[in-house]
């Protein structure tokens with residue numbers, strides 16, 4: 001871990017934007033203490049004790065605000081550096097004045113996105129998975145997102161990857177012993193033990209990779225695409241699910257062109273429902289682009305709702321048929337117009353069909369229950385998700401490849417130095433997930449996704 005020392009002291013609003021009773025401005029770096037003293041015109045307060053203070057412009061002596069200040073000397077702070085927190089009144093004018101004054105203090109500058117967390121990482125306060133967990137917790141909107149983010153922030157995910165890496169390091173040490181020592185000095189069964197551990201690890205990583213997608217779906221939402229011909233009632237269903245008029249509904253075929261998304265909380269899980277353009281062959285360039293986007297949504301979706309008008313039921317329009325499958329549900333729309341026509345079942349082997357009417361509300365509850373069941377089937381598990389980002393999966397795949405190569409070699413017949421290289425590669429790949437090794441090149445990308453003040 002690098003022990004970075006930063007020249008600049010950074011500051012930013014750590015609390016939410018907009019008018020509020022209290023806003024928190026955080027300073028981090030070696031000038032934080034001097035800046036706090038200059039603002040209060042006093043000695044530094046006792047560490048970690050909330051203290052009231054008049055904040056004044058050091059140059060003019062003019063009062064900025066009455067504040068509560070906190071002083072966290074390094075290394076016992078969020079970033080591991082000297083940190084000061086100013087709890088001020090959360091108005092635009094107070095913040096504006098304070099920022100103007102802070103910018104005028106020697107050595108201070110506004111923080112970039114994610115810079116506080118990056119410093120915390122560089123000072124060993126958080127590993128990369130914990131930093132990502134912190135980011136996810138700040139953005140969590142549903143219970144499942146909160147639980148997953150907190151597990152990650154608390155080091156659960158990092159511990160899993162560290163354990164795997166420890167196993168590999170131990171195997172590597174045993175293997176290297178066979179290079180450095182003579183046969184008589186090496187205990188019996190050493191190589192067999194290594195093989196047993198690496199085979200078990202390969203199986204475990206493989207199992208986790210199968211679970212790829214769950215953690216990311218909890219972060220980004222379980223995706224549902226509404227698909228079907230024009231005028232079938234896709235936008236009407238979207239509005240019914242959102243319980244507000246999000247999409248334009250009209251009896252003009254081809255009303256929806258762009259994808260319209262609504263975010264729902266279903267049983268504590270995040271769900272993103274996407275309304276799409278009606279599927280049809282059209283000359284109009286804009287609508288054709290809409291249809292292309294609809295197909296893109298269908299590809300990305302965890303669940304496809306294939307909408308069929310009761311008037312055409314049980315025929316499923318040609319364009320919609322490719323979307324039928326185990327990850328789709330058929331929805332028969334406008335049931336209120338069915339005039340006694342039977343709308344159940346799609347025949348033997350056909351996917352289960354749900355008849356609904358957004359006019360009367362009929363069938364909506366059963367459809368929602370089916371959506372909930374599908375969501376839980378994919379996202380619910382008693383185990384925390386082992387992969388919550390694409391970069392975790394990439395590193396795991398790379399580690400698995402090296403491990404698989406290692407396990408494919410005859411340990412007694414192969415040069416231990418060559419064997420060791422594969423174990424080293426696997427360990428390095430896993431180490432990148434927590435940021436223990438070789439991550440300089442990706443740090444900028446990871447932390448720039450954070451917000452300013454985090």
Ligand SMILES: Nc1nc2c(ncn2[C@@H]2O[C@H](COP(=O)(O)OP(=O)(O)OP(=O)(O)O)[C@@H](O)[C@H]2O)c(=O)[nH]1
Pocket residue numbers: 229230231232233234235236237248249250251252253254255256257276277278279333334335336337356357358359360
């Ligand atoms: N009677 C009745 N009419 C409905 C129902 N659902 C939708 N409609 C009507 O069907 C027409 C088309 O509805 P939309 O929701 O705009 O259809 P769409 O599938 O989004 O259409 P495009 O955006 O053109 O692809 C509108 O006039 C709606 O009022 C329903 O359950 N019952």
Ligand SMILES: [Mg+2]
Pocket residue numbers: 234235236247248249255256275276278
């Ligand atoms: Mg529409």
